[in-house]
Amino acid sequence: MAKKYYELTPDERLAFLNLSDHVNAELQANQSDNNAQIIENYISDFRVPMGLLKDIIIDAHSVNVPMAIEEPSVIAAANNGAKLLNSGGGVVVKMPERTAMIGQILFHGVNFHTLNQFVKTHQEEIFDIAKRTKPSIYKRGGGLVAINIRQISDDEMSVDFKIDTKDAMGANIVNTILEAEASLFSEFDKHILGAILTNYAMAQLVTVIGNVTFEAVGGREIAEKIVALNRFSKNDSYRAVTENKGLFNGIGAVVLATGNDWRAVEASGHAYASQNGHYRSLTHWTIIDEQLHGELTLPISVGTVGGVISAMNQAKNVLDIIHAKSADELRGIILAVGLAQNLAALKAIADGGIQRGHMRMQYRALAVQVGALPQEVPMLVSKLNTLAQVDEARATEILMEMRK
Numbered sequence: 437m438a439k440k441y442y443e444l445t446p447d448e449r450l451a452f453l454n455l456s457d458h459v460n461a462e463l464q465a466n467q468s469d470n471n472a473q474i475i476e477n478y479i480s481d482f483r484v485p486m487g488l489l490k491d492i493i494i495d496a497h498s499v500n501v502p503m504a505i506e507e508p509s510v511i512a513a514a515n516n517g518a519k520l521l522n523s524g525g526g527v528v529v530k531m532p533e534r535t536a537m538i539g540q541i542l543f544h545g546v547n548f549h550t551l552n553q554f555v556k557t558h559q560e561e562i563f564d565i566a567k568r569t570k571p572s573i574y575k576r577g578g579g580l581v582a583i584n585i586r587q588i589s590d591d592e593m594s595v596d597f598k599i600d601t602k603d604a605m606g607a608n609i610v611n612t613i614l615e616a617e618a619s620l621f622s623e624f625d626k627h628i629l630g631a632i633l634t635n636y637a638m639a640q641l642v643t644v645i646g647n648v649t650f651e652a653v654g655g656r657e658i659a660e661k662i663v664a665l666n667r668f669s670k671n672d673s674y675r676a677v678t679e680n681k682g683l684f685n686g687i688g689a690v691v692l693a694t695g696n697d698w699r700a701v702e703a704s705g706h707a708y709a710s711q712n713g714h715y716r717s718l719t720h721w722t723i724i725d726e727q728l729h730g731e732l733t734l735p736i737s738v739g740t741v742g743g744v745i746s747a748m749n750q751a752k753n754v755l756d757i758i759h760a761k762s763a764d765e766l767r768g769i770i771l772a773v774g775l776a777q778n779l780a781a782l783k784a785i786a787d788g789g790i791q792r793g794h795m796r797m798q799y800r801a802l803a804v805q806v807g808a809l810p811q812e813v814p815m816l817v818s819k820l821n822t823l824a825q826v827d828e829a830r831a832t833e834i835l836m837e838m839r840k
């Protein structure tokens with residue numbers, strides 16, 4: 437019997453696609469035996485460039501942070517923002533004493549008081565089941581911390597389990613515990629819709645704070661414009677989405693480089709941005725004591741172990757560079773990069789426009805796109821920098837002139 441597609445080797449899967457020899461060879465050159473084990477129907481690795489945010493001061497320590505991202509100018513901007521924040525003493529991190537993931541057992545067609553009573557009278561069993569299901573997390577000082585019932589509508593309830601997953605992101609840990617807990621609620625069987633973690637990481641709300649002198653951003657006028665731009669994003673969702681996209685340029689790049697689940701981080705962040713029923717920017721910039729003062733609070737669940745982190749050397753190498761000793765430390769670092777990223781973008785917009793800095797960096801990618809060889813890129817970029825209008829056709833034209 438013919439093998440199913442997922443039973444084939446990566447090379448056999450590629451053969452199905454009838455690719456040109458050149459494309460086939462490139463995909464094969466980017467294969468990794470390790471990564472072939474991690475996802476399904478694996479054909480090749482998709483490489484994303486990784487660069488470094490060199491030195492951001494976080495809680496009085498200088499940290500180097502690798503960032504994996506395809507977009508030019510993001511890493512330059514992160515370095516720029518970090519330099520500005522460092523000039524004010526760096527970023528300070530604040531977080532709850534004990535961070536935790538939340539898991540839900542979802543009920544419908546049930547009375548709040550009946551369910552509440554059940555949970556109250558079964559506390560001991562509930563904690564016992566968690567302990568028996570995941571002893572490894574208890575060994576590390578984690579485990580079930582609290583249970584809470586939320587009434588969602590007249591007949592919809594969520595029993596929320598707050599679980600400390602220590603240095604793991606914890607999705608699997610939480611789901612395993614929840615599914616075991618669900619069996620205790622067997623008398624409500626026909627009312628249970630499912631048992632699953634929530635990615636809304638409200639028990640992992642982390643805040644970062646930084647101050648920047650007026651001088652560092654180019655004067656009081658620019659600082660005031662940064663504050664006004666940020667206030668605009670509190671009132672206008674169109675602008676808020678763009679500002680948050682810029683924030684996630686930094687956050688997403690570190691989350692990806694550390695092998696963490698960026699969909700979880702983004703979903704949680706965007707939900708928090710609309711917690712008052714109106715989507716707004718996540719950072720908050722004000723002027724305090726004659727300085728620009730920035731704050732960012734975000735519910736963020738990431739890990740330094742577990743998931744695929746421990747199975748992917750790329751991620752382990754990045755965590756080695758960052759030197760994060762715990763998932764909590766990593767949370768602070770990721771948010772600090774976000775704050776720096778946001779500051780650089782707002783400063784660029786307030787001070788002459790985003791295109792000046794962004795396009796200078798984008799020209800390198802444009803040069804590659806029009807076929808420039810690595811040794812031709814610097815000259816082509818410097819020629820493009822002198823032009824008022826640049827597009828693909830103009831870049832190609834100049835490259836051809838250079839080659840004459």
Ligand SMILES: CC(C)(COP(=O)([O-])OP(=O)([O-])OC[C@H]1O[C@@H](n2cnc3c(N)ncnc32)[C@H](O)[C@@H]1OP(=O)([O-])[O-])[C@@H](O)C(=O)NCCC(=O)NCCSC(=O)C[C@@](C)(O)CC(=O)[O-]
Pocket residue numbers: 507508509510511512513514515516517519678679680681682683685780781782784785790792793794797
């Ligand atoms: C692009 C810059 C940094 C130029 O910045 P600049 O001030 O024109 O140039 P500079 O040469 O004076 O550089 C200032 C600092 O930037 C860093 N820097 C400068 N060049 C490099 C480089 N090659 N590699 C690494 N780091 C670099 C570096 O820290 C440097 O300090 P130095 O070390 O020289 O003392 C600035 O204009 C900037 O920060 N722009 C923001 C760019 C940005 O946010 N890009 C993301 C794409 S746009 C977007 O997606 C989101 C957005 C913007 O729409 C969000 C929003 O609307 O809020």
Ligand SMILES: NC(=O)C1=CN([C@@H]2O[C@H](COP(=O)(O)OP(=O)(O)OC[C@H]3O[C@@H](n4cnc5c(N)ncnc54)[C@H](O)[C@@H]3O)[C@@H](O)[C@H]2O)C=CC1
Pocket residue numbers: 572573576601602603604605606607608609610611633635697700739741742743744
């Ligand atoms: N909705 C979502 O976000 C979902 C995400 N996932 C995926 O789940 C994965 C993450 O699940 P996890 O439970 O984190 O991974 P996991 O299943 O690998 O669990 C973590 C493991 O690490 C061990 N460990 C070693 N040292 C530890 C320490 N210091 N602290 C804590 N644990 C330690 C634990 O005992 C545990 O066995 C990610 O790949 C994520 O993408 C899975 C389901 C749903």
